[in-house]
Amino acid sequence: MSGPDRTIMKTRATLTDVAALAGVSVGTASRALSGTGRMRAETRQRVLDAVQELDFRPNQQAQSLHTGRSWTVGLMTTDGIGRFSTPVLLGAEDALGAGKISVLLCDTRGDVIRELHHLQNLMDRRVDGIIVTGRRTDPRPPLSGIQDAVPVVYVLSPSTDPADISVVSDEAHGCRLAVEHLLGTGRRRIAHVTGPAHHAAAANRALFTEQVLAEHSLELWAGRAHFGDWSEAWGRRAAETVLRIAPDTDAFFCGNDQIARGVTDTLRESGVNVPGHVAVVGYDNWDSMALAARPPLTTVDVDLTEIGRIAALRLLEAIDNSPSPGLHKVACRLVVRDSA
Amino acid sequence: MSGPDRTIMKTRATLTDVAALAGVSVGTASRALSGTGRMRAETRQRVLDAVQELDFRPNQQAQSLHTGRSWTVGLMTTDGIGRFSTPVLLGAEDALGAGKISVLLCDTRGDVIRELHHLQNLMDRRVDGIIVTGRRTDPRPPLSGIQDAVPVVYVLSPSTDPADISVVSDEAHGCRLAVEHLLGTGRRRIAHVTGPAHHAAAANRALFTEQVLAEHSLELWAGRAHFGDWSEAWGRRAAETVLRIAPDTDAFFCGNDQIARGVTDTLRESGVNVPGHVAVVGYDNWDSMALAARPPLTTVDVDLTEIGRIAALRLLEAIDNSPSPGLHKVACRLVVRDSA
DNA sequence: AGCAAGTGCGCAATCGTTTTCCTGCCGGAA
């Protein structure tokens, strides 16, 4: 319905209004607010009073137009906003917000056209920087068409160009934490069940796990790493297989918490005590999985929020013209619960 | 030939550059681009060529400063960005993106101070509208301090002021779908296990469930609704209780998928066949729960993405000065899998 | 030829700040 238009449109006060009320020129009013320039304390106070009186707040767009800084960064997520990118996003938003910077959200859904389109939009809005995050940890090609126009930080999925700034989780460290925790509780026959071999996350974690074991003159139990998918169902199936081919396995290190949960389910239902007889360690520390498992999972926390925070800090540095290019790895934490 | 621009491409081309290259005034160049005003076809073409040549794109900030529209909306989420607000957010971003509008993300973490702060920021940036979303479905007080300055749409958590625009899930509809599906498969003794009684979501779903049953001259089985928390552990415990006090129960309708999963676990481990002997229906259609349960859960999908989309559309209407105040309810879908 | 009605396009104001330049004015030194 066509209601009565807002006649009482109380338009916000401008600096001109403030200056008029304070009896000074706009230039002086501006200087009074920014603290630059010299003026009598009394004059400055008159301006401040007027600001108070009119509830004046500067128009960001006008400021940005003049200074060229928009105090805005774009956050492009390539793969929806899933379980992984959300904490990253929050961490970044938090760190940026402290610096008075706001976040423009773009979801490309993995579509190159859409990515280009959003990129164009961000440039049109003169963002000060861009954070690119993906769900997978596989490297991705850098954004095309923005040669140095604005700084970019890649998160979770590093850029294939080592000259770019990338922030990722230190998976080698995560695997070390898990394996050494298991070793510390006396386990020696450790099987590894994980996701698809063509996922970097799965392949890398398997590799790092083997490396850490090798340092202790051990090998993966039950043959090589067991690649499947990231599901509970796969965890259940894989556990059955391992129990069959290597019944003396005394620990499972799993590529994520869903697999780990599936493994514990199979173990419990097979009458194998966890952690008494076999220990299980997960990866990701996904609360609703890790806590609901029986028993609750000991698991590697990749601290996604911290990753987001660090990415934001690196971006701020780059915006301030002192970028630190390269791959930044963020340490993991081991969350010890009951399963190992 | 793209010779000269490659080296000097330091700053983006402005309309002035375009006008100079085309040999016209800025005003004419502007009109050539906007399509307004009359001019010789040849002149327009010269401008268009210059735009092409210089890769010109208008500066949004300058446009906004003049027109007063920022083509930006704020999206405030009050409670982190969880499982519920994320799909809403994506739906909104999608619908708004189609209208060339970008989304500024703000996370208040349920803190009133932070909310005020973000609100202030959004106003300073002259957003065209604001979407407010919360995790809980309980009503919330409207944003304070923005008397009609910009339109606001509340999502998931409706505003306590009925004159505001709110978009929520139609929970009565969701409960009807679930209960009538159970009735359709011949169940008559339906128990209800749900979250804390002080959560609107739990209380309402229990109420609606009873209402639908009453329409069929039935009552909740195993006494009144069983309130607890939203966890699997509660689902497991509640199922045990129900099996004990009302062993002839033939269906469970649960307040969310986690509870439902807990219920199926207890049933399976007690040797009760699902759905052969007892049927189970969940709520939320949270994939990683519903699909991983044994058997996979039949559950109510609240279509959060659609809710986000609709919220965005309502906001666009309001921005265009034809708001439709009140509570808008979005229908649910029943996703039938194996548990009922 | 003369006049009105149209075209095509430039000029300049505008949006709200920031920042540079410049002008008074005051006091102190010569």
Next chain:
DNA sequence: TTCCGGCAGGAAAACGATTGCGCACTTGCT
């Protein structure tokens, strides 16, 4: 008294676009 340094604050030019107004030049009609 005159000159100069320094401080307070005003005028105005940016920033990059949009748009109302009006000037010059065509055209069409008598």
